[in-house]
Amino acid sequence: MAVLIFVELDNGQIKKTSLEAVYYGSEVAKMQGASATVLAIGAADAASLAVAGNFGAGKVLHVGASEFHTENAMAYASVLAQAVLQEKADVVILPKSGLCDAMSARAAAKLKASVVSGAVELPDLSNGFTVKRAIYTGKAFATVAMSGSIKILGVKKNAVAPIESNAPAEVVAFDVLPNAGDFSAKIISQEKASGELSLTEADIIVSGGRGMKGPENWQPLLDLAHELNAATGCSKPVSDLDWRPHHEHIGQTGIKVAPNLYIACGISGAIQHLAGVNSSKCIVVINKDADAPFFKAADYGIVGDVFDILPRLTKAVAASK
Amino acid sequence: MKILVCISNVPDTTAKISFTDNDTKFNKAGVQYIIGPYDDYALARAVELKEQQGGSITVLNVGEADSEPQIRKALAIGADDAIRVNCEPSDSYFVAAQIAHCAKEGGYDLILMGRESIDFNSGVVHGLVGEMLNIPSFSPVMKLDVAGNVATFAREIEGGKEYLEAHLPLVLGCQEPIAEWKIPNMRGIMTARTKPLKVVAPVAVAEAATLEKYILPAPKGAVKMIPADDIEQLIKLLKTEAKVL
Numbered sequence: 001m002a003v004l005i006f007v008e009l010d011n012g013q014i015k016k017t018s019l020e021a022v023y024y025g026s027e028v029a030k031m032q033g034a035s036a037t038v039l040a041i042g043a044a045d046a047a048s049l050a051v052a053g054n055f056g057a058g059k060v061l062h063v064g065a066s067e068f069h070t071e072n073a074m075a076y077a078s079v080l081a082q083a084v085l086q087e088k089a090d091v092v093i094l095p096k097s098g099l100c101d102a103m104s105a106r107a108a109a110k111l112k113a114s115v116v117s118g119a120v121e122l123p124d125l126s127n128g129f130t131v132k133r134a135i136y137t138g139k140a141f142a143t144v145a146m147s148g149s150i151k152i153l154g155v156k157k158n159a160v161a162p163i164e165s166n167a168p169a170e171v172v173a174f175d176v177l178p179n180a181g182d183f184s185a186k187i188i189s190q191e192k193a194s195g196e197l198s199l200t201e202a203d204i205i206v207s208g209g210r211g212m213k214g215p216e217n218w219q220p221l222l223d224l225a226h227e228l229n230a231a232t233g234c235s236k237p238v239s240d241l242d243w244r245p246h247h248e249h250i251g252q253t254g255i256k257v258a259p260n261l262y263i264a265c266g267i268s269g270a271i272q273h274l275a276g277v278n279s280s281k282c283i284v285v286i287n288k289d290a291d292a293p294f295f296k297a298a299d300y301g302i303v304g305d306v307f308d309i310l311p312r313l314t315k316a317v318a319a320s321k
Numbered sequence: 322m323k324i325l326v327c328i329s330n331v332p333d334t335t336a337k338i339s340f341t342d343n344d345t346k347f348n349k350a351g352v353q354y355i356i357g358p359y360d361d362y363a364l365a366r367a368v369e370l371k372e373q374q375g376g377s378i379t380v381l382n383v384g385e386a387d388s389e390p391q392i393r394k395a396l397a398i399g400a401d402d403a404i405r406v407n408c409e410p411s412d413s414y415f416v417a418a419q420i421a422h423c424a425k426e427g428g429y430d431l432i433l434m435g436r437e438s439i440d441f442n443s444g445v446v447h448g449l450v451g452e453m454l455n456i457p458s459f460s461p462v463m464k465l466d467v468a469g470n471v472a473t474f475a476r477e478i479e480g481g482k483e484y485l486e487a488h489l490p491l492v493l494g495c496q497e498p499i500a501e502w503k504i505p506n507m508r509g510i511m512t513a514r515t516k517p518l519k520v521v522a523p524v525a526v527a528e529a530a531t532l533e534k535y536i537l538p539a540p541k542g543a544v545k546m547i548p549a550d551d552i553e554q555l556i557k558l559l560k561t562e563a564k565v566l
């Protein structure tokens with residue numbers, strides 16, 4: 001028995017949500033008396049990958065060939081399936097993300113594995129393999145019994161609170177032959193905002209709605225985000241109006257986030273927006289309308305003008321450091 | 322061009338979620354069902370592509386008889402015929418195997434669906450179908466054009482967009498702003514009534530994941546209101562009470 005954990009890299013470093021997945025996988029391995037091995041694909045140095053050991057992994061398999069430097073879900077899924085067979089893994093853990101969902105899907109079909117995405121807790125192994133997952137866009141949960149001989153699990157942010165130790169893992173090169181079919185699509189171009197904190201990784205998010213009154217008024221919100229080292233998001237109307245780019249849209253049909261702190265500025269709190277933020281640990285709502293529905297879903301609320309409150313909040317955060 | 326659009330039959334985004342039968346069944350009472358919002362985007366783009374270049378659209382639903390109003394709506398929006406695989410869509414692998422089976426029989430150039438269903442949010446069905454058919458799959462696709470047998474499309478990636486080109490056949494998981502949702506017109510609704518809707522039995526697939534119990538989240542505590550002139554109190558509470566700063 002073995003647990004295999006896939007980690008996503010960002011500039012050669014294992015992402016925070018992926019380190020959580022490593023810890024999750026290592027805990028499952030402990031329960032089963034199995035080994036925990038990490039698979040990393042892309043450019044990275046050994047020291048950066050060895051960090052996975054601090055979260056419980058014994059070994060890191062690294063695919064560093066240049067063909068794999070660009071994210072490619074199909075090629076990565078082929079590598080994942082090969083690693084599962086080589087390591088004789090019966091449990092595969094991935095952090096929940098667009099890339100990982102696509103990889104788990106294609107790997108599951110290759111391996112005839114059962115696949116569940118959105119785990120929010122460690123599995124219960126007392127009677128088979130049962131896992132609690134989020135459903136209805138965070139509005140409910142379900143326990144699901146997984147029965148395949150190989151089980152692939154996508155783990156949501158904050159499913160576990162990792163305890164870090166100092167035990168760097170051994171990093172081993174994993175040589176794979178690229179499968180030509182996985183590279184049949186041609187990438188024409190990529191547009192990527194550089195240096196931006198990612199919404200799915202961020203611990204704090206500051207988000208703006210129509211109450212911000214126009215794209216030219218975003219500076220106070222950006223200033224607060226900067227002071228908090230937070231990512232910035234927005235509501236659907238804001239991205240529909242092109243005030244902010246589409247990849248900042250948080251909600252039912254946009255990105256679902258799970259930060260520790262979500263600060264909503266001038267967002268009324270339509271149910272579709274709440275669906276994207278209901279996994280946040282703490283929600284602060286700032287709105288001039290005391291009847292805004294978002295207050296009902298908030299932990300802390302301030303009724304007032306965002307343009308008055310935001311600069312004062314930024315100053316107060318700076319002063320409290 | 323032959324397009325297959327897979328639609329899910331899901332509770333409206335504003336529906337109140339509750340359960341019955343000792344938390345083993347979704348409570349359908351008073352719940353309005355809709356075409357999955359992401360699937361609806363896929364359908365809208367399929368209709369536009371057909372208007373541009375001809376071809377046909379088949380709409381596919383893996384679901385029970387109560388899906389039929391949503392299937393008829395898809396036909397009213399512009400699909401030509403429909404297939405319903407008569408079963409409860411319980412597990413992603415199971416649903417994907419049903420879609421892959423129908424897709425093999427129909428020989429489609431393009432298989433479109435939403436990036437995820439809004440009931441189980443797994444986002445894995447397009448990838449499973451692609452692998453089962455041994456053709457490429459991409460998601461979430463937010464722009465799509467087809468010329469001959471080549472598709473050019475944009476996919477959302479973390480913090481941006483990626484533009485790709487690939488040969489058909491393809492499986493694509495779609496999201497906004499690939500097209501605007503379409504509202505059926507009266508003529509569409511009338512003709513939809515007589516368009517063919519084939520009901521087929523599911524193919525046997527070993528069940529891989531079984532839902533045991535539904536759980537509702539613990540009720541949220543009351544919001545603590547902070548006076549607008551006392552920002553420092555908020556900082557203090559975030560640090561000492563919520564412990565998130």
